[in-house]
Amino acid sequence: MKAFTVSKAVTALMLAGLVLLPLYSQASGNIFILTLFTRIVILALAAASLNLIMGFGGMMSFGHAAYLGIGGYAVGMLAQEGVGSGFIQFPVALAASAIYGLVIGALSLRTRGVYFIMITLAFAQMAYYVASGLARYGGDDGLTVYKRSDFSGLINLSNRTQFYYLCLACLFAVIFLIWRIVNSRFGLVVQGLRSNEQRMQAIGFPAKRYQLVCFVISGMMCGLAGALLANNTDFISPAVMYWTRSGDLMVMVILGGMGTLFGPVMGAVVYLLLEEFLSQLTEYWALIMGPLLLLIVLFGRGGIMGLLGRLNRG
Amino acid sequence: MLLVVEQFLNGLQFGLLLFLLAAGLTLVFGIMDLVNLAHGSLYMMGAYFAATFAAWTGSFLLGALLALGATLVLGIVLEMSALRHLYGRDHLDHVLATFGLILFFNEAVRLIWGPAGLALPLPAWLTVPVPILPGIHYPAYRLAIIVVALMVALLLYLGVMRTRIGMLIRAGASNREMIGALGINIKLLYTLVFGLGAALAGLAGLMQAPILTVQIGMGENILILAFVIIVIGGIGSIRGAFLAAIFVGMIDTLGRAFLPNLLRQVLSGAAASTAAPALSSMLIYLLMAIVLVVRPEGLFPANRR
Numbered sequence: 001m002k003a004f005t006v007s008k009a010v011t012a013l014m015l016a017g018l019v020l021l022p023l024y025s026q027a028s029g030n031i032f033i034l035t036l037f038t039r040i041v042i043l044a045l046a047a048a049s050l051n052l053i054m055g056f057g058g059m060m061s062f063g064h065a066a067y068l069g070i071g072g073y074a075v076g077m078l079a080q081e082g083v084g085s086g087f088i089q090f091p092v093a094l095a096a097s098a099i100y101g102l103v104i105g106a107l108s109l110r111t112r113g114v115y116f117i118m119i120t121l122a123f124a125q126m127a128y129y130v131a132s133g134l135a136r137y138g139g140d141d142g143l144t145v146y147k148r149s150d151f152s153g154l155i156n157l158s159n160r161t162q163f164y165y166l167c168l169a170c171l172f173a174v175i176f177l178i179w180r181i182v183n184s185r186f187g188l189v190v191q192g193l194r195s196n197e198q199r200m201q202a203i204g205f206p207a208k209r210y211q212l213v214c215f216v217i218s219g220m221m222c223g224l225a226g227a228l229l230a231n232n233t234d235f236i237s238p239a240v241m242y243w244t245r246s247g248d249l250m251v252m253v254i255l256g257g258m259g260t261l262f263g264p265v266m267g268a269v270v271y272l273l274l275e276e277f278l279s280q281l282t283e284y285w286a287l288i289m290g291p292l293l294l295l296i297v298l299f300g301r302g303g304i305m306g307l308l309g310r311l312n313r314g
Numbered sequence: 315m316l317l318v319v320e321q322f323l324n325g326l327q328f329g330l331l332l333f334l335l336a337a338g339l340t341l342v343f344g345i346m347d348l349v350n351l352a353h354g355s356l357y358m359m360g361a362y363f364a365a366t367f368a369a370w371t372g373s374f375l376l377g378a379l380l381a382l383g384a385t386l387v388l389g390i391v392l393e394m395s396a397l398r399h400l401y402g403r404d405h406l407d408h409v410l411a412t413f414g415l416i417l418f419f420n421e422a423v424r425l426i427w428g429p430a431g432l433a434l435p436l437p438a439w440l441t442v443p444v445p446i447l448p449g450i451h452y453p454a455y456r457l458a459i460i461v462v463a464l465m466v467a468l469l470l471y472l473g474v475m476r477t478r479i480g481m482l483i484r485a486g487a488s489n490r491e492m493i494g495a496l497g498i499n500i501k502l503l504y505t506l507v508f509g510l511g512a513a514l515a516g517l518a519g520l521m522q523a524p525i526l527t528v529q530i531g532m533g534e535n536i537l538i539l540a541f542v543i544i545v546i547g548g549i550g551s552i553r554g555a556f557l558a559a560i561f562v563g564m565i566d567t568l569g570r571a572f573l574p575n576l577l578r579q580v581l582s583g584a585a586a587s588t589a590a591p592a593l594s595s596m597l598i599y600l601l602m603a604i605v606l607v608v609r610p611e612g613l614f615p616a617n618r619r
Contacts, residue, residue, distance in 0.1 A: 062409070107606075108606075110606070111610040113405070114343075115549075115606060115611070117349075117409070121538070121541070122542060122545075122599040122602045123599070126599040126603075130592060130596065132591075132592050133591065243534075247351075247409070250410065250413075251413060254407075254410050255410075258406075284421050285421075286418065286421035287425065290415055290416070290417035290421065292414065293414025294415065297411040297414070298400075
């Protein structure tokens, strides 16, 4: 392993930028950039969780945004019912995501390939319609979260800088966890299953059980992102579970580089910044974004990380 | 009784419309192995073309014909310029690239036609109710959709099963290298199939246009339904797509029509009227989940290799 590579340098630069961002925001008085990056960090967390099953596990989930909604609704619904403590809200969000992941994972993993893509999509759409039917919690219009999760003085989520660092800490923790998982025996089995499921089964690994556990872990991570997202926007609506949002997450992962540790973070940063930049440039930003995605697929195999890797060799 | 017959026909009409969309999708999927999320965009373009051309020419039929041609051409251009390069790539690449195309088409429509929706008015002769059974009338236009879609389905079946081109298409689906080695221009064949799929999607869009408003994003919800259909029917199987489409159309329509009343008998009025739309939207996905759990390859898996 080389000590210095271009991709390592760029990753380090990006992470340093993320850590130092609040300082810049304070110095320049630019509050907007901090709000923007809080959203980016949260969605990067969601993309990283998707990458665990998609990049390392080979399970192409097209319904990952459902967890964003489940985590978000756990916070929103509890807040509505008067339970404001984050020590209750966040564990509930994680538990709800785990249960959802367990049920749909057990059913979906019976299929493979495109069928898997479609069945995860179908379950996410179901979750979307369930949320739309929750009349008590705003139904289609969504639910305003009047009070952010309360961590009884430990950390104040209404303080922008503290909240940003909480999200960033969660992101780093999740990436660290993914790194540990991927390099553990469990992670190697899951990656082995991606390469050749039959062979892994033949040497005695219960394939579905390993994949299911991986699926649930990824879902819980994304549920955490959902809980943070609801706190960030002070609002949760079925729209966060819509299938185009799942598509966004996939785009981030593939754009950054599937199956790399920091690729999804890079993808989220680039995708959302590009969206922001283009939408300031022109109202019709998607007119540029769409073909850009097409070009990235056609010419940029391996995403940004793959590109940086090639730079290094060339 | 009247309501039941009417809703039954509505379900059939919706199902046939879904079949037009799903047939193109399953052809492209089964033959080129391409996941085309932008299929819904072609549906939308068909509706926009029809609204525009009908306004220009002043004739609904002429507008519809022109729109059909326009989506065919659009499909061919799309295939030659972009999608052709995606064959043989990973399914994820398809998802990402065609997701980009959806963004592009939605925005292009906003730029050209503006954010407000369009209306496609029907000519007078299509708005009269037609007696179908003694005492039961049904809108002529919906009846026309049923007839046209059934005819297209029949033509498609005959075309694929009884003509030389259809034979080549089926051969291409089962072994593309072999048919290429036998001297068939496989590139041209693929372009043709994609154009056909696009025209079918356009036809579905322009026929649906007078019933709903023509608006941005209209293709996305129905695209998901079409995907559900081809997954239930078995990817690549036209017969499966046909049966699944009718099934899904029925369940969706009948669910929306009768579920609220059914629920009202168990739940309080307010709870039922909020739960019913969500539940009837869910029904289809529930059906798909059940089918995939029981038969992971769909009901009628196409026999491949």
